[in-house]
Amino acid sequence: MSLFQEYKNSLKKIEVEELFDLYFYRPLAFLLVKAIYSTNITxxxxTVISMIFGILGGISYSFGTHMAFMVGAILYLLYNVVDCSDGQLARLKKNGGTVGRILDGIADYVVSVALYFGIAFGYANNLSDPLFWWIITAAAGFSNAIQSGLLDFYRTRYLDYVLVRVSVLDEGLKVFEEEFERLKNINGRYFDKAVIWIYLKYSAVQQKATNPKPEQEKIKAHISAEEYAQKNRLLIRLWTFLGPTTQWTFLIITSFLNRIDIYLLGILIVGNILAIIFYFLQSKADAALKLKSL
Incomplete structure (x- = not known):
């Protein structure tokens, strides 16, 4: 197998990958994966290493100096590379597990929270109107979560239809429920039990909000993978511009420019305007396929 083919096998479908991932972070992550492939690193x-980089990045931003912002930016670059590598290693070695999938999601949330608290304490607190910038920071963090959540929902749905697979949420819940029941009969493994329990509670809420009604499942059965892809291929590419990697890259650039305000306002204003535009376009595409939007 050629190196390029091996790299492609480590990716998701190309159209759902963020451009910065595809052309920068994932190639670097692939080199890391190749370097550690023969080791016992899992x-x-x-995932834990990437989370440590992310938390340290948030702490660095809390110091509030230009140098601290640049150090934080480098740490977040390393975080993103290592964060890409865990999934690539799992896909190549075919050793991804239930806990790993949940842990990866938890790490993303923890790192995002660390970033915005770091900005709030290190940047907002040092401005002439700290309360205003605390509000801006909180609003940007909330917007970041919503934008990433929208991408995650539509990307997952795209893959469900195009790969003709059972909804990942439904299928995943069954797997995790079975794993949780198995672990309940085993002494120890408290970390694994806690992680899966948290995920099951979170997913139960998410499932109520996003799962289609029975009539929607009937509609899904009559939509071919080709038809869905044709209507949504461009849209899913647009959604990726609101993804976490794009936002991290924007943060890294503005940190080196010492303009964290541009990052916050960019996420809050430009990001939300794009989200509204993409949602409108997505609703039109869904209506054409008689699908229910979020």
Missing amino acids: PNQL
Whole structure:
């Protein structure tokens, strides 16, 4: 197998990948994966390492100096590379597990929270109107979460239709429920039990909000993978511009420019305007396929 083919096998479908991931972070992550492939390092260990980089990045931003912002930016660059590598290693070694999938999601949330608290304490607190910038920071963090959530929903749905697979949420819940029941009969493994329990509670809420009604499932059965892809291929590419990697890259650039305000206002204003435009376009595409939007 050629190196390029091996790299492609480590990716999701190309159209759902963020451009910065595809052309920068994932190639670097692939080099890391190749370097450690023959070792005993696991995807979960890479996830924890990436989370450590992310938390340290948030702490660095809390110092509030230009140098601290640049150090934080480098740490977040490393975070993103290692964060990409855990999934690539799991796909190549075919050793991804239930806990690993959840741990990866938890790490993303923890790192995002660390960033915005770091900005709030290190940047907003040092401005002439700290309360205003605390509000801006909180609003940007909330917007970031919503934008990433929208991408995650539509990307997952795209893959469900195009790959003709059972909804990942439904299928995943069954797997995690079975794993949780199995672990309940085993002494120890408290970390694994806690992680899966948290995920099951979160997913139960998410499932109520996003799962289609029975009539929607009937509609899904009559939509071919080709038809869905044709209507949504461009849209899913547009959604990726609101993804976490694009936002991290924007943060890194503005940090080196010492303009965290541009990052916050960019996420809050430009990001939300794009989200509204993409949602409108997505609703039109969904209506044409008789699908229910979020």
